[in-house]
Amino acid sequence: MSMPFYVSPEQQMKDRADFARKGIARGRSVAVVQYADGVLFVSENPSQALHKVSEIYDRIAFAAVGRYNEFENLRIAGVRLADVRGYSYDRRDVTCRALANAYAQTLGAIFSSGGEKPYEVELFVAEIGDSAEQDQVYRLTYDGQVADEHGFAVMGGAADVVADHLKEHYRDGLDLAGALGVAVAALGHSENGDRVIPVGDLEVAALDRTRTQPRKFVRLRESRLAELLGDRQPGQQEQPGEATPPGSQDAPVAPPVAPPVAPPVAPPVAPPADPDRG
Template sequence: MAMQFYASPEQVQRDRSEYARKGIARGRSAVVLTYEGGILLVAENLTSLRKISEIYDKIGFAAVGRYNEFENLRRAGVRMADLNGFSYDRRDVTGRGLANAYTQTLGAIFSETQKPYEVEICVAQVGATVEADELYRITYDGSVMDEPGFMAMGGQAEAISNVLRERHDVAADLGAALKLAVEALGSVGGENGAARELGAAQLEVALLDRRRKGRAFRRIAGTALITLLEGGKDLPEPEKGAPTGDAALPAPAEAKPTVSAASEDLEGNADSGDADG
């Protein structure tokens, strides 16, 4: 008679944790930090798949690990935020509430399924001041931590966090904050421990701008990102509703009618009168 395999619950939990940590460590890192104008989210990303996204008006999402798994979590968060905002009030949608929901979901997956999610996510909510900004780290087992102004995920997160811890300044402007994030990401992964130079093509950058009304999330890419990396200023966005470039409205055509023929008043016209004798 074959003996049934047995493993203690503690051993099962340790094996699942090790499996998830190894999967997350294989991914490229992401950094989230506060600065004087809001919250900056930067990820090393060589693909067109998004690791940084918007959840709601003032709430952003960043993740590392398996794309299909954290994309499922992102979609669920968007649906939850939209439902709560529509059913109650937009002010009822908070980063803390979403972090609690993600904690329950990941905790249940870790405990009840054979394979845990290989993900680590950040829920960030920008406030009216730096002190009101919120950063929540949620790990593969459902653990949640309220981070103090900065955090790093994936890859060699501890080494990246050390760089951020030494130089993070909440009073820094966007250019200085982006420079610090890029240098922290590039401080690991080089040959023989050498620092790497990361360009715009290797980065995914977004921010939660506390000065914007309504939706605070904004991506920085292309020329704007290159300018910031070179030490320039952030390019201002065009005003909403003001078309620019190819989107500008064409000039009206000449001799174009402005009144519909159907609107012409034909009452009293002799040619259109009745033929009664």
């Protein structure tokens, strides 16, 4: 009977953490940005069916990166937990903090278990309050750690590069258009140069406290994104040398002037023939 190889607990946890981090880094980043009227979720996601950002409850939203089947199971479990608690007690008893704790317990138990692989996911759970100071954003990692985020946060893909760009350009009190522009520019930023993400490849949703309905979650469709981004869309920038000089649109345009036409020149006439020369 062969004996299994011994692996120390420290090495086993390190291998599981490296495995989860590599799987998460292969995806595209998700940025969460707090703005004056709520919390904005922005991601590059060409798929129209598989959403990274979803609603959990009235004032609570969920965003994730990593393996879709794994974070979709977590999303469904969170929706069921919120529905049961809201039905059994009161809708105000459903809080983002309780959901974050439940997710942390689940992810931590799976990560520390030796019988199955760790989940290759990271999560955002956010809730808006009556004012910006009451907003809550929690980030949960693959091993069940919970972090309370403020202002902005990024996970998945090249998260460090995107977060550095946001740190330079983000400021408190941005409106929706400003927060969206900063987030999209950060997602398109890379060490090899910046790129413009097409509007059709963006998945954007928000928790908007200005909505009159009890449910504050709203998805921003392509037409709305194009309106908010304006000249940040690809193909809308003016090409070098083609800019219209200021005031030229209001100045009258003179009709083209034809060049002067020279009078016709008569062809030369041969002198009369000399009858004495044959």
